[in-house]
Amino acid sequence: MTAPLLQAINLSKRYVLSGNHTVHALQDASMELTQGSWLTITGPSGSGKSTLLALLAGLDRPTTGEVLLDGTNISQANDVRLARYRKKKIGIIFQEYHLFEELNSLENVAMPLVVSNMTIKQRHAQAMSLLETVGLADRATHLPRQLSGGERQRVAVARALVHDPEIIFADEPTSNIDQKAADKVLHLFHSFKNAGKSLIVVSHSKQLSAAADTLIQMESGRIVL
Ligand SMILES: Nc1ncnc2c1ncn2[C@@H]1O[C@H](COP(=O)(O)OP(=O)(O)OP(=O)(O)O)[C@@H](O)[C@H]1O
Ligand SMILES: [Mg+2]
Numbered sequence: 249m250t251a252p253l254l255q256a257i258n259l260s261k262r263y264v265l266s267g268n269h270t271v272h273a274l275q276d277a278s279m280e281l282t283q284g285s286w287l288t289i290t291g292p293s294g295s296g297k298s299t300l301l302a303l304l305a306g307l308d309r310p311t312t313g314e315v316l317l318d319g320t321n322i323s324q325a326n327d328v329r330l331a332r333y334r335k336k337k338i339g340i341i342f343q344e345y346h347l348f349e350e351l352n353s354l355e356n357v358a359m360p361l362v363v364s365n366m367t368i369k370q371r372h373a374q375a376m377s378l379l380e381t382v383g384l385a386d387r388a389t390h391l392p393r394q395l396s397g398g399e400r401q402r403v404a405v406a407r408a409l410v411h412d413p414e415i416i417f418a419d420e421p422t423s424n425i426d427q428k429a430a431d432k433v434l435h436l437f438h439s440f441k442n443a444g445k446s447l448i449v450v451s452h453s454k455q456l457s458a459a460a461d462t463l464i465q466m467e468s469g470r471i472v473l
Contacts, residue, residue: 251319252280253446254304254415259313261299273299275469277313281415281462286437286447288457291466297450298343298419300466304448305340305417306330335363339408343419343450345400347392353379353403354388360411378406382432398425405433409440416440418449422456434459 261274274296289297302308306322315322347356358375382402401424422430465473
């Protein structure tokens with residue numbers, strides 16, 4: 249049996265708010281992702297999906313538990329190593345997109361290539377090709393505030409894929425776009441997986457659930473299925 253690419257062991261995340269009020273955003277969550285597979289996470293609003301995704305992507309640290317990436321505990325890996333890994337091997341589509349407001353679409357999409365040894369011309373050519381794929385070639389010079397919500401989301405999708413990462417973490421990547429654009433994203437994700445890569449997708453979309461090899465359902469901070 250092949251070792252999992254990514255493994256969560258008894259992950260919990262608690263937030264302590266004022267007045268000692270504690271939120272158990274995630275409780276005792278364990279799961280694994282095999283290389284080359286697609287995992288979709290579903291569940292009601294507030295059930296802990298984004299919290300779990302952030303921990304798996306190494307963006308946040310668990311209160312207790314471990315995330316193992318290729319067998320290494322990412323909360324113990326020194327930050328420089330983790331940052332390098334993230335930049336090269338991971339593509340993230342945030343629920344709120346997190347585009348750089350002062351950069352246009354092309355520059356946003358080209359951003360993950362800064363750490364590559366490509367020239368700026370090559371980076372922009374690659375970013376443009378991704379923008380074309382998501383149907384936004386004619387919005388390349390728009391700033392995020394000059395884009396619609398769905399266009400911003402597609403810029404975020406293009407940015408997550410531009411450096412050909414190993415794993416994509418996507419939080420509701422089609423929540424704001426129409427069926428035609430969602431079909432394009434689905435197609436991109438399928439091609440990504442067919443290249444032997446792995447995806448973790450938070451989504452309520454039936455299409456994105458149906459495409460998954462594994463489905464995880466969350467409720468009140470716990471994995472229930
Ligand atoms: N920084 C924080 N401080 C306090 N509570 C938080 C914080 N972040 C998340 N929570 C709480 O943790 C719970 C899980 O949040 P999370 O964002 O993971 O939910 P979600 O399943 O992604 O929901 P949605 O579908 O609405 O995006 C929620 O009840 C939320 O209010
Ligand atoms: Mg969320």
